[in-house]
Amino acid sequence: MKLQQLRYIVEVANHNLNVSATAESLYTSQPGISKQVRMLEDELGIQVFERSGKHLTQVTPAGRDIIRIAGEILGKVESIKAVASQHTHPDQGSLNISTTHTQARYALPAVIKGFIERYPKVSLHMHQGTPAQISESVAKGASDFAIATEALHLYQDLIMLPCYHWNRCILVPKGHPLAAIEKPGIADIAQYPLVTYVFGFTGRSELDIAFNRAGFEPKVVFTATDADVIKTYVRLGIGIGVLASMAVDPVQDADLVAIDASHLFAASTTKIGFRKGTFLRSYMYDFIERFAPHLTRERVDKVISLKAPDEIDKLFEGIELPYR
Numbered sequence: 001m002k003l004q005q006l007r008y009i010v011e012v013a014n015h016n017l018n019v020s021a022t023a024e025s026l027y028t029s030q031p032g033i034s035k036q037v038r039m040l041e042d043e044l045g046i047q048v049f050e051r052s053g054k055h056l057t058q059v060t061p062a063g064r065d066i067i068r069i070a071g072e073i074l075g076k077v078e079s080i081k082a083v084a085s086q087h088t089h090p091d092q093g094s095l096n097i098s099t100t101h102t103q104a105r106y107a108l109p110a111v112i113k114g115f116i117e118r119y120p121k122v123s124l125h126m127h128q129g130t131p132a133q134i135s136e137s138v139a140k141g142a143s144d145f146a147i148a149t150e151a152l153h154l155y156q157d158l159i160m161l162p163c164y165h166w167n168r169c170i171l172v173p174k175g176h177p178l179a180a181i182e183k184p185g186i187a188d189i190a191q192y193p194l195v196t197y198v199f200g201f202t203g204r205s206e207l208d209i210a211f212n213r214a215g216f217e218p219k220v221v222f223t224a225t226d227a228d229v230i231k232t233y234v235r236l237g238i239g240i241g242v243l244a245s246m247a248v249d250p251v252q253d254a255d256l257v258a259i260d261a262s263h264l265f266a267a268s269t270t271k272i273g274f275r276k277g278t279f280l281r282s283y284m285y286d287f288i289e290r291f292a293p294h295l296t297r298e299r300v301d302k303v304i305s306l307k308a309p310d311e312i313d314k315l316f317e318g319i320e321l322p323y324r
Helices: 003-014 017-027 028-043 061-088 101-107 110-119 133-141 204-214 227-235 282-291 297-305 309-315
Strands: 049-052 055-057 093-099 121-128 145-148 158-166 168-173 194-197 220-224 240-244 256-260 268-275
Touching: 003 017, 003 028, 003 061, 017 028, 028 268, 049 110, 055 061, 093 282, 101 110, 101 121, 101 145, 101 227, 101 240, 110 121, 110 282, 121 145, 133 145, 133 268, 145 158, 145 282, 158 297, 158 309, 168 227, 194 227, 220 227, 227 240, 227 256, 256 268, 268 282, 297 309
Parallel strands: 093 121, 093 145, 194 220, 194 240
Antiparallel strands: 049 055, 145 268, 158 268, 168 240, 168 256
């Protein structure tokens, strides 16, 4: 059994059993991967994948367990490399972050600027996506950190740490009737078409919960994953915007009126997460603390030592998270 064979079966599974795509991503040949997978199956005496002719059709029940353990082994190998790098080149390496547009555009710039100034030899890469894409990227080892708010059930295999709370605002053009109401209610907002986030994205669920609780159906006419796109369509008069308050710039968006909506919607909590068993480099601890100052190295290590998610929640009881 070779590490290369384990890597191949994990990557084939990650590429939805497409051997050609797997070979392309690993810069190798399709026949080479197929041969190594067959050799591993012969050695184990069991099929990892079911086949129809030359095509892989699905992962066998035994294969699911084998691929899961193989992923854990490969993760440990990466941790060994990280330990060595920590001792030989503590200020060099890479950091991959998966997050949403709102976090990337409005919450992270100052953090990343300071991080790059402190660690100029660390290559930092940011990947933007949906909650499902973010969790998948970290779970598969393509990213080190996930920074997300919505669909946290997707991150059960990660250690998720609370960073800060945030809420929403109602965004309208100047002169809009809602701009004259200091604290509009759901009934006021329900009269107008809405431009907001895609469902399951960046706190969208809180909007639907608030409308349902008040007995109204939101008239969502346009959705996007990008706050700047939402603002563009508010300017066009397509509808009123419901988006994260942090996404409104008082200078760049001076032509619009942002109405605080914290009395209408429950606050959301943004979290940062990483795979269980990950060896965190010193600069990774530093990034976490820059993003959320209460997440010191000592506190992060304590969380890593905990066994159950509810223990993590208890650890943060009494800690007042900041609002953005």
